[in-house]
Amino acid sequence: MSKQLNYCNSHPWNLSPSEAIALQRKLSAQVITEDRLDPVQTVAGVDVGFEDRDSITRAAVVVLRFDDLSFIEQTVARQPTCSRYIPGLLSFRECPAILAALAQLTVTPDLIFCDGQGIAHPRRFGIACHLGVLTNLPSIGVGKSRLVGRHEPVPEMRGSWVPLIDKEETIGAVLRTRSGVSPIFVSPGHRISLTTAIDYVMACTTRYRLPETTRNADKLASSK
DNA sequence: GCGACAG
DNA sequence: ATCTTGTCGC
Numbered sequence: 001m002s003k004q005l006n007y008c009n010s011h012p013w014n015l016s017p018s019e020a021i022a023l024q025r026k027l028s029a030q031v032i033t034e035d036r037l038d039p040v041q042t043v044a045g046v047d048v049g050f051e052d053r054d055s056i057t058r059a060a061v062v063v064l065r066f067d068d069l070s071f072i073e074q075t076v077a078r079q080p081t082c083s084r085y086i087p088g089l090l091s092f093r094e095c096p097a098i099l100a101a102l103a104q105l106t107v108t109p110d111l112i113f114c115d116g117q118g119i120a121h122p123r124r125f126g127i128a129c130h131l132g133v134l135t136n137l138p139s140i141g142v143g144k145s146r147l148v149g150r151h152e153p154v155p156e157m158r159g160s161w162v163p164l165i166d167k168e169e170t171i172g173a174v175l176r177t178r179s180g181v182s183p184i185f186v187s188p189g190h191r192i193s194l195t196t197a198i199d200y201v202m203a204c205t206t207r208y209r210l211p212e213t214t215r216n217a218d219k220l221a222s223s224k
Numbered sequence: 225g226c227g228a229c230a231g
Numbered sequence: 232a233t234c235t236t237g238t239c240g241c
Contacts, residue, residue: 048231050232085232087229094231116230126230147230180241185230222232 010134013082013096020092021123028125030133036191037111037138040066043204044109045213046101046131048094049221050081057081059097060220062213063109069204069212076220077101087147088122091130098131111192111200112139113213117147118187118197120164120172132190139189140197141172142214146185154183159202161186173198177205184209 015023044063051058057079063072077100083093094116117126118141128141149164151174158179164172164187172187175198186201188194204211210218 048232050231054232085231087231090230121230141230143230145230148228 010099013092015092017086017089020089024089024123024125024130027133028123028129031119031125031129031188032191033119033188033193034191035193035196037196040110040138040200042066042072042107042109043111043113043200043213044102044105045113045211045215045217046098047115047214047217047221048097051078054081054084057094057097058221059094059101060217061098061101061105062216062220063105063107064204064213064216066110066203069206071216073105073107074216074220075101075104077104090116091125091127094127095130095134099134102135109137112137112189113142113201113204113211113217114139114189115142115144115214115217117141117143117185118172118189120147120149120166120185120187122148124171126187126189128187128189136190138191140192140200141185141187141189142201142211143185143187144210146174156180161198170194175201177202177211178207178209181209 114128118128132139149166161173161175
């Protein structure tokens with residue numbers, strides 16, 4: 001049996017913006033937005049923070065048991081920052097460190113929650129898609145704000161959502177995880193449908209706006 | 225040309 | 232993302 005996480009078939013990361021965009025267009029053909037996931041027993045949250053005025057990128061992964069959200073494992077990877085942030089090209093800045101953190105895990109998560117968008121992206125290839133395709137793991141994009149798309153107001157009740165639409169296409173959901181708090185942006189990353197993604201996000205969200213996976217990864221990525 | 229723009 | 236204390240509201 002070989003380890004499931006195989007990052008050796010990755011690709012160069014030091015690309016110009018136009019090269020990166022071309023690569024996104026090419027890789028987006030591999031994205032699967034249907035449910036092709038095994039029964040979920042473990043969920044992972046990934047997040048990235050920066051140190052020393054952006055010179056160091058710090059990626060954190062936290063794995064929880066799905067049924068009770070109890071802690072299983074966490075890893076952190078620190079690397080020199082490889083590129084600046086450009087809207088639409090976030091994954092080229094954050095993925096290298098995230099892949100390094102994922103490679104340190106001793107368990108393979110059944111589902112990954114990413115900080116940012118999945119297909120709710122100009123080329124339908126946000127960071128959750130990129131991470132999902134490279135690892136071949138099911139992934140969901142969980143964004144705190146909007147990159148593209150338009151939507152109607154979201155009802156106040158916890159659990160309600162409205163479609164996020166771009167060019168006549170539903171690319172995600174604007175989801176109210178808590179009443180009285182601004183909604184979050186959920187979209188499929190890889191090997192999962194939108195409605196299933198919403199279900200998993202709600203199942204992992206207790207009393208805060210963001211899923212516990214993301215909150216835990218957040219702490220790890222930004223605490224020193 | 226102008227405005228928008230995940231983290 | 233990051234720089235940062237107290238403060239308003241349920």
